[in-house]
Structure formats: structure tokens, C-alpha cells
Amino acid sequence: MRRLAFGLMAALLATTAHAEPTATGDLGLVIERATGSVLLVDQSDRAALARIEGLGDLSHASLVYSPDQQFAYIFGRDGGLTKVDIVTRKIVNRVVQAGNAIGGAISDDGKLVAVSNYEPGGVRVFDADTLEMVADIPTGSKTIGLVDAPGRRFVFTMWDSGETWIADFAGADPQITKITDMGANPYDALITANGRTYITGLFGEDGLTALDLWSENPEPIRVLPGYGRGQQEMPVYKMPHLEGWAHTGDEFVLPAVGHHEVLWVDASTLTETGRTKTYGQPVFAMARPDGRQVWVNFAHPLNDTIQVIDTLTKQVVHEFKPGPAVLHMEFTPRGHEVWLSVRDAGKVMVYDTQTFEKLREIEAESPSGIFFTARAHRTGL
């Protein structure tokens, strides 16, 4: 009995320790692409808390969070959908739902997780609790640009057919609305933070195509006809991420394709308002949450550098070299700090966004995407 008592005492202590951390508002996960693991991090402590392994191929991986910020749904390139509990720091479920996947989304009520597939194409939708498949939506195409929209909807686009579909899960059966003629080979898409405007980037032609999701019958709207590789056919080292569009208030800032510049676009009319020359081909142009600064990283071989642009003057106000292969940036939710993944240095670096001082380096295995839990409360991330 004494041994039992001590055993229980030990279990009691273990349980108490196990329950830490007990608040999840300032946590995050960093994708470790080479090792199929994610690193749990704490923004306030600027520290790594734990590594969770066994997530498969995490090259080009992304994730979304449950509304309570307890669970992350991680979308691997290999079609794996892994549910991680960041409180217990364990994988709680994993399904390999396709052969080759490219991102996902979670419905506004947190009940449905959707995954966009290259192979076999289409979108599959899962119960967020159990990961049981609740809908299989074949599209006859590689599917890209999957986002959530208000009203339990998902929006996604077909690389092969140039269609965008809106899948509405408000009722018992999903209702699909199909919009044709979005353009040649859409390669990525974004939705604005309010969930109103969906914009696809095109690989097969210049320009972008927008949809007003508040319209009863959304029609393709061609915008920025000069946006693309253009006549010069410059080598494009990496197509820029559209999710990286920075919304500074009245304007968007977007990475040019194949050129060393970012474009400024009026947020209401989607017409160009200016350009800023940059150090290299931009990959992400991300606004600090208050919109006063835009941080830009660049494609290989110039991917060791960050430039910071002031949105009032549209001038570069700071430039520095964090290290080799800066792949991603994530701001703290109110913007006072920014975390950078420096893949080939094996580090995540934390900077003060007012002073540009480096505050901390955190060891990580080939870090790429950084995802803070505040994303749980935003649309379209």
C-alpha cells in the first residue's frame, strides 16, 4: 500500500506538471520540414517548449487551429492530416487522406476541417473532432487556394479548369456554387481578412481574378492586368505566396512576380497605386498587424535578407541579414515582435519591430512556417 501511495503521489505530481501550459493564447508551432516534426513555442517566454514528431512529409506544410486553441490540424505534403493537442503535446489523431495535398482550412464554427489535394485532386472535408470524412468533393483537377469564408463555407480553385467553387456547409448537405472563367492555371489564392474578396493568382496568364463573395452571383473580376511575369519572361525563382498580401489599411502590398519590387494596390478598387524597389524577388510581403510596416523576404539566392518598408513613405527603412534561407515571418498578434524562420541556420529568431533589435535565437530543425495560435480567431488563414 505504501508503494501504491507513493505511486499515486508521483502520478499526482506528474499530472500537475502535465497540465502545463494551461493557457494557450501565446503559443505557436514551427514546422520543421526536414524532420517531419513541429516545435511548440511560447511567444511571451520566447522559448521552445516541446517537439512533437511523426507528422510525415512537412515540406510546404501549413496548419490551422481549433477555436479553443487546443488543437492544431497540420496539412502535410504527403496527404497527411495530423491533429496535435498542444496542451498535452501529443498527436491525438492522424489520417493520410490523399496522395499529395496542398493546405487546408477550418470552418468558422471550428467543426469542419477541409484539405485541398493535388493527387487525386479535389477537396475532402473532415469532422474536426474525429477526423472522419464527412464530404468528398472531387473536382477533376488539382485544387489550390482553399480558404474558409463566413457562414460555414469553403472556397477553392481548380488549376486545370480555372474554376472556383464555393462549398456551403450551412445545411445538411453541402451546396456547391461553381464560377467558371477565373483564368488560366490559377496557382494560389487568398481571401481578405473580412472574408469578402477572394483573389486568385494566375500562372498561365498575367493579371489576377477577384470574386466578391457578398454578391448573390459572384462573377470573375479581372484586376491588375499587368501583374505577372510580363513580356520580359524573367526567370521566376519562386511564385510569391498570395497569403502574404499585406493589408495596410487603404492599400494592399503584394510581391511582384519575377521582379525586384512590391506593388501597392488600392484596397477598394484593386488598381495599382505605386511600386517599391526591393533587394530581390519578394516571396512574402507581410504587414505588421498595425499596418505601419511591411516586412519582405526574398527568393533564392537572395533569401538571406529582410527589408522593412514604411507604409506612409513607401520607402525601405531597414535592411538586415538574419542568415541563410529566411523562409517565413510571423508577427505577435499585436505586432510588437516578429519571429523569423532561418532554415539553414537552424534557428528561429525573434526581433523587436520598433527597435529592430534581435531579442532571442531559438534552435529549430530546418524551420519553415511559423503559426501562432491567434490565427484561430481570424478568417482565411
Added chain:
Amino acid sequence: MRRLAFGLMAALLATTAHAEPTATGDLGLVIERATGSVLLVDQSDRAALARIEGLGDLSHASLVYSPDQQFAYIFGRDGGLTKVDIVTRKIVNRVVQAGNAIGGAISDDGKLVAVSNYEPGGVRVFDADTLEMVADIPTGSKTIGLVDAPGRRFVFTMWDSGETWIADFAGADPQITKITDMGANPYDALITANGRTYITGLFGEDGLTALDLWSENPEPIRVLPGYGRGQQEMPVYKMPHLEGWAHTGDEFVLPAVGHHEVLWVDASTLTETGRTKTYGQPVFAMARPDGRQVWVNFAHPLNDTIQVIDTLTKQVVHEFKPGPAVLHMEFTPRGHEVWLSVRDAGKVMVYDTQTFEKLREIEAESPSGIFFTARAHRTGL
């Protein structure tokens, strides 16, 4: 020993239960104004989890959250500043820092909590960890409209002198910038979600005064000269809350003073773009997070009713009577549901914002303000 073992087993179970909930992203607190208590609620379960008592006078109380969403700082009318741990569901610290207080704010890094005082006036700033006072800023006036701004700053305004002060805590000592001539008897203020524009409402004259905090030397900008009680001197049952300004994208919606209408204002130019007639004198006009709807509640004696306005058509699309004394509304972070405090029914009511269906009633003691933890990640709330 057997008894000890069972005792430990019971303790083990209690500890496990005690650690719930272990994720704080979908929690919230409801102010129970008559009993000096707060009700901890869970958005996903649409349920009350616990009542925390002993917070003093909570008439006109508000609160802010720490970045990790573990702690709430509750500002009571009696000058009490109470720190509540929503994981352990206990008061962890409480100071009575003034005789009569009116709201507070938390710095963007989560390190400083500031309180705005009527009596003795001024602003006091506390260490968020210990609640030790780190700065006392006498202003010689009742102080209102205290908000946080990016860069570890607080902005607040003097009822008596019509000055707005910006207190910058980025360095070792706070730097104070004083802006005079904001107008006669400012009674409340707001800061836009990006932290750029600070706007004061005036009791002593019509119109509003704005400051561009991105300017190196912010100057008072008079806007909406017709905004106020105007010539008719209609009885004003309650001055509307400015925090309730709804930002729908290109426009703000604000409650008229003493009139049965809301005003639409261009967000860039701050000029009026339209008016919508309403059921009563609006108190809060709050945008669903996607900006597509604005929900309006009204002053006594018409405070049993809610109207929902569509922001595309500016028309009332839904009206209903939740019950007597609807005091406050809080949307889930992605807007699929809204919680209403119906004080004299002793209930918080949860509605679907797409179907307007009532989903749940939760018992509460004279509920007023509802504060979800997602506020931790927003500026100026």
C-alpha cells in the same frame, strides 16, 4: 494506508478536473454588475463554467486579457483592479488603486496595465505580473478614453481640460506628449483597430476630434461637425459608447447622440456617407467581424430590442426582442454567433448570426459586459 491511497486517488482526480479547461482560446468573462462577480463562459460549449466573486463594484466595469489569455484584469467603478486567473478560476491579486475609475488598457507587450481614474483623476500604470504601481500620471482632471497603442503607448483624454496625452513607455521613463484643444468636455474615445486614429466624443459641443497617431506631431482634426445633440436639444438617455463604433471595411457606423439613427462615415475621410433610422437611441452599434452586419442595441426605455442592419444596403434586415435591458453584445471571433447580455432577464443569450436562431440561454446575475479572450490579441479594446 488504504485510506491514504484513496485520498490520493481523489486528490489526483480533483487535480485533473481542476486543470480543466486547459485551453483558453474560446473562453470569456461576463460582468455580473449587481453582485461584484464575473461568470467564466465557454463559447464552444455555450456554457457557464464558474463564478468568481469578490470583485467589488462592477457597475460600468470592463476588462482586458493577458497575451496568453490566462489572466483578466478587471477595472471596477470603485477603483478596484482585480487580476483573475481563468485557468484556476481564482482571484490572484487585487488592489484598490483609486476612488473612482473608468476603464483601463494593457500594453501591446502585455507587461503594463493602465487605469483611468475619475477620482483622484489621472492614470496609474501597474506591472501586469505583480500589480505594483510603476507610474503615476496625475493630470489634474477626470481622465477618460484610455486606450493602448502600438509601441508600448497609452493614449487618454482629460474631461476638464480637453487635452489628450500620449504616454510612451518604450524607454526607461515614460515620455508624455500633450495635445491641447481637443474640444469641450471629451466624454469617451476610441482608437481604430490598427492603432492609428484616436477619436474623442465631446459632451460640451457638437462634433468629434481625431488624432493621427502616425503623425510625428499629431494635431487635433475636427470631424463630423454635426455629430452631437444638435439644436433640438433632444433628451439624451445615455451617451453612446464610442468603443461600439463598427468598422465595416470602407465605413464606420456610429450611434447618433439623442436621435433614433446610426450614422455611416467614410473610414478614410471621416465624412458622413448616410444615415439609417433605428428603433431607439442606439447605445452600441457593433459590426460582425466580417463587417457584413451591424447589430444595434438601444437606450432605456427601448432597451429590450435589437436591430440588425445589412451593410451593403444600409437597411434593417432583422429586429427582435431578446428581453428586458439588453446591455451588451459580443461576437465570437469569426462572427458565426453572438452573445447578448439581457440584464433584467438574468440571462446571457446566444444567437446564430446567419439564421438569427436562439441557440442557448445561460443564467447570469444581472449580466452586463461580455468579454471573450480573443480580445487579448487586438489593439484598443
